[in-house]
Amino acid sequence: MSSADPVEIFRVEAQELLEQIEQGLLDLSHTPGDKELVAAVFRALHTLKGSGAMFGFDALAGFTHHCETAFDRVRKGEVVATPDLVAAVLNAMDHMRALAEGRPCDAHVGDALLVELERVVAAAGGAPTAMPAAVASAAPAPGDADQGAGLKTWRVVFTLAQDVLINGTRPLPMLDELRDLGECRIRAITDAIPPLEALTPTHCHLGWEVEVTTDQPRSAIEDVFMFVIDDMTLDITEIGREADPAVEAPPAAPAASVPPQPTTAATPEPEIASAANGDAKAGRADASVRVPAQRLDELMDRVGELVIAQSRLKQIAGASQDMNLRSVAEEIEHLASELRDSMMSVRMVPVAQLFSRFRRLIHDLSRDTGKEIDLITEGETTELDKTVIERLADPLIHLIRNSADHGLESPEERLAAGKPAAGRIILAARQAGAEVVITVKDDGRGVNRDRVRAKAEENGLLAPGAVISDAELLQMIFQPGFSTAAKVTNLSGRGVGMDVVKRTIEGLRGSLELSSPAGEGSQVALRIPLTLAIIDGLLVRVGPERYVIPLSAVEECLELTPEQDARSTGRSVLTIRDQLVPFMRLRSMFNTKAPPDAYQKIVVVSTGGERVGLVVDQILGDHQTVIKPLSVFHSEVGAFSGATILGDGGVALILDVGHLTSEAALSDPSPLRAAS
Amino acid sequence: MTQHTTLFDNGAVDVLTFDLDGEVFAIEATLVQEVVDKAPETSVPGAPAFVDAVINFRGRIIPLADLRLAFSLDAHDASLDSRIIVIAQEIEGETTLIGLRADKVYEVTTLNEAATEAPPRIGLRWRQDFVQCLAKRDDDIIVVPDLAAIFAARGQPRAGATVIPL
């Protein structure tokens, strides 16, 4: 399975490490003296380099090595973490990302970045380090040269340090290794063993003399002792060769490390492993488990099917007289509901994960536009379904770019207008009922109504001179083909228009709203439903058909008295506890032929501050609703946001409350007509 | 009018034939997932008349399309012979399951390209782009509808497009 492939795991890890490094650097640019931050950044660079080399990402390892070295020097206090130093490494982030993803990279870019890094390190107080060569292979151990043909006999006399046993070294395997080289005669040297009273059992008091006949080179014998060679006495003499010195000093610091073999490397492929993580804490050693997103989806499907089956069980049990059956059915309903909630929370991820990406964006935007921009985030702990978060990234980036590019003024303009030089962009998230509301607000110049109007007329979206409300004018911005930028700037004009943002949000069954009161900059509010798959619903009947109303939107249920009913059809208004609440007859909207029930009910729903009472024939009760999407033919019908399968196999359409409330607000609820 | 040369493979294609208001239609057998007896229908208020209901097909909610409307044919009350043919059709890039109403389903049979011809430009009482080709079998004419075109148009026969048949 791909998830067990270390290279794939590394790809994901690399992204997380780069993220950590970037966040650390951004934090460091605010508090350069923070030693913990320096250590953390160093650690991440070190891991990235080491693992990169392990899995064949040599260019990445080589490049990161230099950044790591620079940070090591900061860590040791040789060099100060100046803003320039931090900026130099930050600039290198994109290059490192490209290397980690296996994208084609310009070596010149990399070289230029390293030259800049070196310059900055020198300026920060350190003499430029000689750029160490990338991981060098060990020099061949002396003695390999005389890998002559034929057998030689060596006398190997050695004693180990006293405490080797405590360190887990075992002499017996060493002797075995010598035996593997060839025929051996082994004699233990017991001279150093102290009397019993002085004997420490955990100390090694023995030495050995081994005569081994082998065709292997001398280095093979030294290799046996590679881990202990610095703390032992070792004599290796070739027996039977004249003119050999009687004692050979142990070879001075032989390459005690194992010569690295060429790493078997999988060529990094250009595709990026999808972030397979439901846990937002990248790289932190929490008790967390990484799960491929696809498995979560499958699990979600299973839970959905369980909920449907449980609905059927509930129906059957409800009609049955068997008390045991009924109590078990109730218990299963309870369990299914809890399982559903657990599943939901597994997929929920704090938006902080999304927001943190934007800090870097603001940094770059600030640099590119020459404007000072402060990014303020609120409600980072607000959680959203993981898949939703991914799809929000691009729209939010576009909105932020828009604010930076068009909304915020230059520092001079701002000062002239009496505002602080630095523009503010506020990114906030909060939960409101069954929705999450994310707002992007800037304190810039706001929406220029005249320019919007001009552009709308120019693009034929508006007849010149036509009278429309301010809200409708602002809505023009979301029409396809609309753009007020005099020129398409690099930053926000990449074919990702506001209309795409709107469609993406609506694709998530959400909505967005632009507001720009005079003198208050502009704000875009995105409303996204919390869950995509299962909701608690209220099942109602209108005529022969059944419908589901999301329970989170339901405020209360009332009876429609015959007097109220006797009033004319069309839009009517109720008084509920001194408040006027409009009500709509769903049977009129749905063109229901069957005669109404004697006593109808009103379900009062609300979204976004608007309330409306929906008149139905009967309220059937709660229903755990697995949302099934409607085909393209029916998704165009705004009144319904999906459908569900009921316990008896029948289908109930799910009402889109937002659509209905805005219908009620705008006009008489005429029978729904198909768009022709 | 595009002649769908991809319809025929080596000059022949297997089709499922069925009846709508006395006219015989045929669609590629490979499109057909299943033929279902009448199923409880849930109407969708506000949907185009062409797809005015949905049904539960194996746990999935699929639209019910009425080709009769696309060809201005009369609807008949459900009878014992009524069926729903479930097909898998690509709509706007996504493979979608759709149920087609049928008054009666006949059989799977082979159509030979040699026995077919393109719909005539005049004299046809239907939208020309809704018909892929016409096939002759014995004395009958079998209509092979262009489902992609019909779905794209949401089954709307052009208002006032009727030409008196010769």
Added chain:
Amino acid sequence: MPSILTVDDSASIRQTIKIALSSEGYSVAEAVDGADGVKKADAGAYDLIVTDLNMPIMDGLTMIRELRKKPAHAGTPILFLTTESDADMKAQAKAAGATGWLTKPFDPDQLVKVVNKVLAR
């Protein structure tokens, strides 16, 4: 069959070590940092521990020292992963009580060789 504990904050490294050693017939358990390593070592009985030095929460050196304080782990071979150029680190690790080392980047076959060597297999 001998059991081995691999301690590293990098999942990809742990996975590589696990694959290499299990195919040799060793059973391999994992820990994600020094503290987790001490916990798991105390809870299990491992014939060998392979550890990285550079980890959050508790680094490798500290972990080795902690383990060596306990009689249960005296004599358990501990291998650490080190970069080529770090002679200083090697000395420190040995002083802390490590048995041997592997240089990064390491070839999985090399790992197996060294482990076999240390465990006398």
